[in-house]
Amino acid sequence: MxxxxxxxxxxxxxxxxxxxxxxxxxxxxxxxxxxxxxxxxGVGYQEFSLPASHGPxxxxxxxxxxxxxxxxxxxxxxxxxxxxxxxxxxxxxxxxxxxxxxxxxxxxxxxxxxxxxxxxxxxxxxxxxxxxxxxxxxxxxxxxxxxxxxxxxxxxxxxxxxxxxxxxxTLEGVVLTGRGALRLRGFNQYALPVGGVGAFTSRWGAASRVRATCGTDTDRAAPCSTRTYEVTVRRGRVVAAAAKPGGGPVAAGSVVLVGREAGARELRRLRVGDRVRVTERLRSxxxxxxxxxxxxxxxxxxxxxxxxxxxxxxxxxxSAGAGDGGRRLYLLALDGAAEYRSGLTVGELxxxxxxxxxxxxxxxxxxxxxxxxxxxxxxxxxxxxxxxxxxxxxxxxxxxxxxxxx
Structure with a gap:
């Protein structure tokens, strides 16, 4: 140390x-x-204190x-x-x-x-x-x-x-259909890129998927898109479609595809019964x-x-940090008691x-x-x-x- x-x-x-x-x-x-x-x-705990720019x-x-x-x-x-x-x-x-x-x-x-x-x-x-x-x-x-x-x-x-x-x-994924391949732009995330298609699986939970079509790539507060579409895929086939994103749990083995703008236009081309395959991975x-x-x-x-x-x-x-060539991990949380609530700047952290x-x-x-x-x-x-x-x-x-x- x-x-x-x-x-x-x-x-x-x-x-x-x-x-x-x-x-x-x-x-x-x-x-x-x-x-x-x-x-x-291999696991230890300790407290610390220090004078910082805005107080102790x-x-x-x-x-x-x-x-x-x-x-x-x-x-x-x-x-x-x-x-x-x-x-x-x-x-x-x-x-x-x-x-x-x-x-x-x-x-x-x-x-x-x-x-x-x-x-x-x-x-x-x-x-x-x-x-x-x-x-x-x-x-x-x-x-x-x-x-x-x-x-x-x-x-x-x-x-x-x-x-x-x-x-x-980085997300790498594709939606394979009989009409071609669509790039997957989202995976269980609360916001999709403008013009994109995102996949929601059972790991997402029961929250509404409407939020995924709100804001833009540069403005979180921008209005929600009015050009949306949602398709449910089960066992490799389209089983349902809707003009607006829904909510509630996604069944195990199913994938819900949500599109906005150009992505919605592509999803509208799908029909119930069409074959669809969705793949995704996070590239390190x-x-x-x-x-x-x-x-x-x-x-x-x-x-x-x-x-x-x-x-x-x-x-x-x-904060969380690694030292000793990644062999040692440090997990830190500041105290929020009134006398210490001024905390640290990011630079001080x-x-x-x-x-x-x-x-x-x-x-x-x-x-x-x-x-x-x-x-x-x-x-x-x-x-x-x-x-x-x-x-x-x-x-x-x-x-x-x-x-x-x-």
Whole structure:
């Protein structure tokens, strides 16, 4: 673990808008780490505090040694993409020894009267090696502005090699019909690209699919499209069609195709009984597909903070990072108690993740979503370690779970 002697000097550079790191001064030991408590072999918990640009900050840190063969990671989610539950409940349901909240999500729809928010996350998600969803268009994101060159496809992932890494997961899919092939532009996501066709499976859940046709690629608040069409495919044949997207669960073995604008026009050419085959996959920018992945935008890459990080807006935040060649994972959530609610800027968050040992790190959902829980040996329920800034846990669509086996 790195020493913290340069943290305050780094703060000055970051708050000033740069990304330089200083190692030659500044108040020593700005980052104060508490006593580490072992939760399980390879898994430790500790608190920390530090002075930040907007006031004192306090946080909670899980350190996970992926070299320990009994330790593993996976995505926590409530059984459907478009559903939410508190982190503690998600952890209890899987028996996780530790967890933090995950991706930003579709939390409000004030701009679209009559349209309910889906609660679905922004970025790609992979659980147990199974792709659950792809990323929405960048302009349809919820959350703070991303650094230049970053997209909603960014994830923190762990592959079969048990190494944590930054990755980018791009949807590759096709709808094969007797009249030709259509490019698949969405997969279990709350927003489709303009003119696109998206697929919804039983993993989506019961939320309405209307939201997928609202907004544009650059404006989340733009009106919902009036040119839409929906087709239900079961056992490789079209069994139903509708002029507007519907809601309710998608039956296992079925796929609902939703199109907008040009995509709707293509779907209207299909007839009940037509043969249709839908394929989709998330292509990794890395060498191996992930066994686990959660959406979040990078703030630290190869031990260097990204250019363009926000150094002005301070908030309660959650982060996940990898160090030691991906063999060590750091899960961090800030405390939202009143005396610490000023939190950190994104630039300061990158500095903290670097100081605790991460070489790569992502910013996850924050504010009222920031939650870190632990479960000691013998306990049946997880304990919330931080104070959620809303006064109670906010239901979230997913999280990162830490597991250990005897």
């Amino acid at each position: 790195r020493t913290a002697v340069a943290v305050c000097a780094a703060w000055a550079a970051l708050v000033g808008g740069g990304t330089a790191w200083a190692d030659d001064g500044g108040p020593a030991r700005a980052l104060r780490l508490g006593v580490r408590t072992a939760l399980a072999p 900050a306090r946080g909670h840190l899980l350190t996970v040694d992926l070299r320990e063969p009994r330790v593993s990671l996976d995505l926590l989610y409530p059984g459907a993409v478009a559903a939410r539950a508190p982190v503690s409940r998600l952890a209890d349901g899987r028996g996780a020894v530790g967890a933090v909240n995950g991706d930003f999500f579709n939390i409000t729809e004030a701009q679209h009267p009559g349209v309910e928010p889906t609660g679905a996350p922004v970025g790609p998600a992979v659980a147990g090696g199974r792709p659950l969803k792809a990323a929405v268009p960048d302009g349809q994101r919820f959350g703070p502005a991303m650094p230049p060159g970053v997209t909603a496809e960014e994830v923190l992932a762990v592959g079969a090699d048990r190494r944590a890494r930054l990755d980018r997961l 920018a890395g060498r191996t597909p992930p066994r686990f992945a959660v959406g979040g935008f990078p703030v630290l890459r190869h031990d260097v903070p990204l250019d363009g990080l926000d150094t002005r807006t301070s908030a309660v935040r959650t 990158a500095a903290v993740m670097r100081e605790v040992g991460a070489d790569d790190a992502v910013n996850l959902d924050g504010g009222g979503s920031s939650t870190l829980v632990t479960r000691a040996a013998g306990d049946t329920r997880a304990r919330v370690r931080n104070h959620p800034s809303g006064g109670a846990e906010r239901p979230v669509p997913n999280g990162i779970g830490v597991f250990t086996r005897p």
